[in-house]
Amino acid sequence: MSVLEIRNVKKRYKNKVVLNNISLNIKGTYGLLGPNGAGKTTLMKIIATLLPLEEGTITFGDISWENDQRVKPLIGYLPQYFSAYKTMKVYEVLHHFAILKGITNKERRISELDAVLENVNLYEQRNEKIKYLSGGMIRRVGIAQALLGNPKIVIVDEPTAGLDIQERVRFRNLLRKISANRTIIISSHIVEDLETTCDYVAMMNKGTILLEGSRQEVLQIVDGLVWEKDVNSRDLEQIPESQIISVKEAGDRYIVRMLSQESIKEAKRVHPTLEDAYLYMMKGDNH
Numbered sequence: 674m675s676v677l678e679i680r681n682v683k684k685r686y687k688n689k690v691v692l693n694n695i696s697l698n699i700k701g702t703y704g705l706l707g708p709n710g711a712g713k714t715t716l717m718k719i720i721a722t723l724l725p726l727e728e729g730t731i732t733f734g735d736i737s738w739e740n741d742q743r744v745k746p747l748i749g750y751l752p753q754y755f756s757a758y759k760t761m762k763v764y765e766v767l768h769h770f771a772i773l774k775g776i777t778n779k780e781r782r783i784s785e786l787d788a789v790l791e792n793v794n795l796y797e798q799r800n801e802k803i804k805y806l807s808g809g810m811i812r813r814v815g816i817a818q819a820l821l822g823n824p825k826i827v828i829v830d831e832p833t834a835g836l837d838i839q840e841r842v843r844f845r846n847l848l849r850k851i852s853a854n855r856t857i858i859i860s861s862h863i864v865e866d867l868e869t870t871c872d873y874v875a876m877m878n879k880g881t882i883l884l885e886g887s888r889q890e891v892l893q894i895v896d897g898l899v900w901e902k903d904v905n906s907r908d909l910e911q912i913p914e915s916q917i918i919s920v921k922e923a924g925d926r927y928i929v930r931m932l933s934q935e936s937i938k939e940a941k942r943v944h945p946t947l948e949d950a951y952l953y954m955m956k957g958d959n960h
């Protein structure tokens with residue numbers, strides 16, 4: 674499988690630099706993690722060719738994003754807000770997208786529509802109107818349209834925003850299921866979404882990549898720096914807020930998770946998670 678190579682991509686809105694020399698090697702299931710306004714959507718739209726590539730290069734094997742007819746069929750895109758077409762039925766919406774994607778052969782179209790409906794587990798609901806579906810089901814219709822034409826690269830922007838916990842878990846499982854033999858790019862500001870689904874992660878803030886690598890490589894940045902301690906409420910107040918990652922209530926005591934270069938008295942060192950690495954990078958970036 675080719676690597677999606679992004680080199681020195683820059684984007685400005687008027688005088689504001691929104692993407693500042695972004696370079697990434699995107700492969701496998703790839704998570705783009707960053708707070709609101711980091712530039713994730715802008716980068717995804719440029720990859721999806723919805724915004725022009727003004728500076729820098731993007732390539733996938735021998736295909737280049739500069740004027741290549743082969744780019745569009747490579748890509749399936751689920752935007753952050755996929756909620757239009759409310760009065761249309763699931764099948765009609767997908768049929769519409771199949772036509773837009775140029776799947777003109779009727780037999781091929783029918784077999785592709787059936788296959789994507791099965792794939793996202795919505796075959797039973799194919800004659801339901803969109804407005805009667807749950808948020809999670811609508812998101813799955815969005816994935817179904819992105820899969821039409823069997824694209825090699827699927828881009829999913831903030832896939833679980835607004836979904837309840839059950840729907841989020843189901844959606845993550847679906848992303849894992851469709852990831853065989855394709856590159857999937859998932860953007861999110863929710864670390865858990867990427868923790869369980871992604872092989873590679875990039876952390877982004879203010880238009881800049883802070884860290885990129887396999888999940889293991891990214892975790893190494895905080896290896897040895899994460900501590901846990903069981904405290905009462907009085908001791909909890911003594912811990913500097915800048916050190917705290919999370920606090921969990923345990924009866925009348927608290928389990929505090931902390932970041933520290935030095936060992937912390939009576940605390941035990943624990944294995945880092947993606948959230949630890951993300952908070953560490955964000956703290957550093959805000960100094």
Ligand SMILES: Nc1ncnc2c1ncn2[C@@H]1O[C@H](COP(=O)(O)OP(=O)(O)OP(=O)(O)O)[C@@H](O)[C@H]1O
Pocket residue numbers: 686691707708709710711712713714715716831
């Ligand atoms: N059309 C536009 N005109 C001017 N500024 C824009 C435009 N679109 C986005 N921006 C700005 O670019 C920056 C990056 O926005 P972008 O939507 O790419 O971030 P994001 O990481 O996807 O965040 P979110 O999850 O909030 O969408 C923000 O500061 C945003 O205000």
